[in-house]
Amino acid sequence: MSHSRAISQDEVALRTPLCDLISCRYPILQAGMGGVARSELAAAVSTAGGFGCLGMVREPPELIAREIASVRSRTDRPFSVNLIPAATDPVLFEEELAVCLDAKVRAMIFFWDVVPEAIETAKRAGCRVLYQVGSLAAARAAEAAGADAVIVQGVEAGGHVHGSVSSLVLLPQVAGALRIPVVGSGGFSSGASLVAALALGAQGIHCGTAFLATQESFAHDLHKRRVVAASCEETIHTDAFAINWPPNSPVRVIASDLTETLGERLFGYKVEDLPREAIAMEDHRPIYLFSTDSPLQSMSGDLERLAMFAGQVVGRIEKIEPAGEIVAAIARDALAILSDLARRGANA
Ligand SMILES: Cc1cc2nc3c(=O)[nH]c(=O)nc-3n(C[C@H](O)[C@H](O)[C@H](O)COP(=O)(O)O)c2cc1C
Structure with missing residues (x-):
């Protein structure tokens, strides 16, 4: 399968600087859900033009190495690995991160309390760092510690929830205060929600629940x-x-x-x-x-x-689908909405 086709004129509308930072066609990031997001899911999302992520919280380093290799056997597209510095034994965390950096993973996605040393170690190895946070103060701390982007998690999110403010309010607040790219997380699953995130100042969306009930997810x-x-x-x-x-x-x-x-x-x-x-x-x-x-x-x-x-x-999730179809539908619907809005603007 070829991934090198040219970006169409339409697709440019969705191509934010974040896409260049992490090398994906669409600014649609799949959340690294612990246990659930393994190589099948991450590879399916990256193959479809999104940015897949292995959810490897507290997994043994050998399993992480195997899963990274497994993604690479399925796709040549970049992907990331999610770890949680503040919720992992420090010795295990160091080993987990070392496996990812040795394997030259494109980007790490960290979550929960901001741990500057984790950012520094990854950055020193030439890896991109995206930090998921739940407040403006934590977003500022991640930026100050050298993160390349922050993922802003609203209280409506699934899984662990670090903040108390909804995406609609927190996302523009953080986007207005930071210089680095900001990604919306919590409540995003559709083309309309991607357009909304862009309107609120984000450069992309990060979706967990939307990719949970997919054919490739490892959820029971x-x-x-x-x-x-x-x-x-x-x-x-x-x-x-x-x-x-x-x-x-x-x-x-x-x-x-x-x-x-x-x-x-x-x-x-x-x-x-x-x-x-x-x-x-x-x-x-x-x-x-x-x-x-x-x-x-x-x-x-x-x-x-x-x-x-x-x-x-x-x-909003009505059936179990292939993850690639979800990425394609979000991108297709977002582009249709953007061109509809532009047409309405032109006719006004
Ligand atoms: C099943 C599930 C497992 C999750 N596990 C993790 C995890 O291991 N690490 C992490 O950073 N976030 C985890 N999250 C949270 C996601 O990163 C993200 O914040 C959330 O899914 C966004 O909200 P949404 O579910 O509305 O898309 C998990 C979410 C879900 C639904």
Whole structure:
């Protein structure tokens, strides 16, 4: 398959400086979802012209090396790897990052508290760094530490949620305050939302939930089916899934019988107060109730009671699709909307 065809006149409208920074055709970034985003998904997104990402939080360095090689066996397009410096044992983090840098991964996407040393190490090796943050203060810290771009996460996002402000408000605030490119994250899944992000000052979008229920994602079918079935009102923002991450790390999940048992109390959970009940297995590893593990194809057990991460945009996901078709639809619809807006402007 050839990836070198010329950019059409139309596509120029979507080509932001971020596309040149990370080498992708469309400014559509797939979030590096831990466990879920492996080589099949990252390669499918990059092949379609988006920017795929391996979600490798706390994975062993050998698995990361294998997954990087596996993406490269599927596509010659660039991709990134996601790690979480502040939620990973420092020795493991150093080894994980070293594997990525040795393999000359194009870009790292980091998340959660800004750790300047992680940015410096990656940059020294010639790697691009995009940092996902949930506030203006954290965005400024990432820029000051040398990040090439920030990904601004709104509170409607799925998975771990670092801030408290919605994308519609936070994104233009950060875009107006920083010099480096800004990417919208949280609630983006469509061509219209890409155009909205560009209008708010972003140079692209970063989508997790939209790529969760894809044929290539490593999420368990149960999780994919829940994504297709859930409405926008059915997510829960809570810090009850506290095992594995630092204290006070809220997530957004699809409501379930388990989240029902939390009643009105959604925040204030501490690891030491939670039961250590193994409810599933992956290989020989026990998976605990209220841990941050989500159901994967490699797991068996009481998967219904695991964290079914998803953002509010879950209500817009109606079927399980190939990831490449999602990238193509977002780009196609965004271009159609832009040309429609331009026509309306010309006729006014
Ligand atoms: C299933 C799932 C797993 C996630 N895992 C990670 C992760 O390992 N690392 C990370 O940086 N972000 C993770 N996120 C958050 C995404 O990076 C991103 O902020 C979020 O998906 C954006 O909102 P959206 O879900 O509305 O697209 C995850 C999100 C989901 C839905």
